[in-house]
Amino acid sequence: MRAFPTAFELTPVQMEQIIRLSGMAPSLHNSQPCRFRILPHVIELHADPRRRLPAADPEDRELRLACGAALFNLRLALEHAGIRPVVTLLPHLAAATALAEVRSGGLAQPRPEDARLYEAITERHSHRHPFRNTPVSTEDRHLLMRAAHEGHAWLHVVQPGELGALEGLVHRAHRAQMANPRFRTEMAAWVGRTGDTPEGVPLSAAGLKPEPRDQWVHRDFTSGQASRSPAIEFESHPLLVVLCSQHGSREAELDAGQALQRLWLTATAQGLVASMISEVVEVPETREELQRLVGGLTPQALLRIGHGTPSVASPRRDAADMLFYGVAEMFEN
Ligand SMILES: Cc1cc2nc3c(=O)[nH]c(=O)nc-3n(C[C@H](O)[C@H](O)[C@H](O)COP(=O)(O)O)c2cc1C
Structure with a gap:
């Protein structure tokens, strides 16, 4: 060795x-x-x-x-x-x-x-379960925005008037990906894992099996293996933020990755939890519309942030x- x-x-x-x-x-x-x-x-x-x-x-x-x-x-x-x-x-x-x-x-x-x-x-872990219905404080929001700025990125906090449009985009992106057999096969190879494996998303960290009525969390990381009680609902008002960069260059993407981690660690240090909602940024058509929604900046990541119970590590x-x-x-x- x-x-x-x-x-x-x-x-x-x-x-x-x-x-x-x-x-x-x-x-x-x-x-x-x-x-x-x-x-x-x-x-x-x-x-x-x-x-x-x-x-x-x-x-x-x-x-x-x-x-x-x-x-x-x-x-x-x-x-x-x-x-x-x-x-x-x-x-x-x-x-x-x-x-x-x-x-x-x-x-x-x-x-x-x-x-x-x-x-x-x-x-820090991805938290794919419902959050508590406790709003993120103004002080925490400021800290999150400052974390993004320190990482040379911009945090667009989604406003109530933008929620409907964003929800439509996320649904559209999810439908487009699920209609693509290559996407489904690739994702199935990595998620909902039950064996002893050092990569991919284990079933224990996969969160709930999504339902069509869910507003934000649509990716099924359980690969259809989990059941869900009809009584369990996701939070009604998560804080949704779009991490943006000035450009779409490779350098900006590396910087945005650093800013993403600074943001997520800042949230964790404040006792907050988060998960990512990436389909809307991955599908080129919805990404373009998201770019208009955030005023022309380059959207790199959409996160939902809130208060929740500790989640399982991958x-x-x-x-x-x-x-x-x-x-x-x-x-x-
Ligand atoms: C670029 C990027 C996109 C991601 N997109 C999603 C997503 O759409 N949904 C989700 O639940 N997690 C998403 N994640 C989180 C990963 O699944 C997660 O980081 C990984 O499984 C490791 O788990 P951990 O975050 O708990 O350490 C994304 C992470 C990155 C860096």
């Missing part, structure tokens, strides 16, 4: 923990599409092309969001270990898999707010499985 590689003179145990925490970021269907190449003076973040989801994400936009989220965790974990991370995004290399590199900018003392986000990394691969040793390895696999 190879020793766990390390950078910046951290111990192998520290580095393994840093990579493990980076891998706890969210990813579409828990596909975990990032890999890390660790050299003494640099950590490279790579996309893992074997974990693409071409039916849902043909342009790899969500893959870059997931890798951006993992990059944000990596930054927090390095700071926690006393290293100031200096990040260069490398999204222009269309054919290569490298997305970013992180070097050491010297010793770091994490800001108290970043220390809280670091603590939230292991607490599994992750071992840190060693997320390592990448270079180009030679691409030909080995």
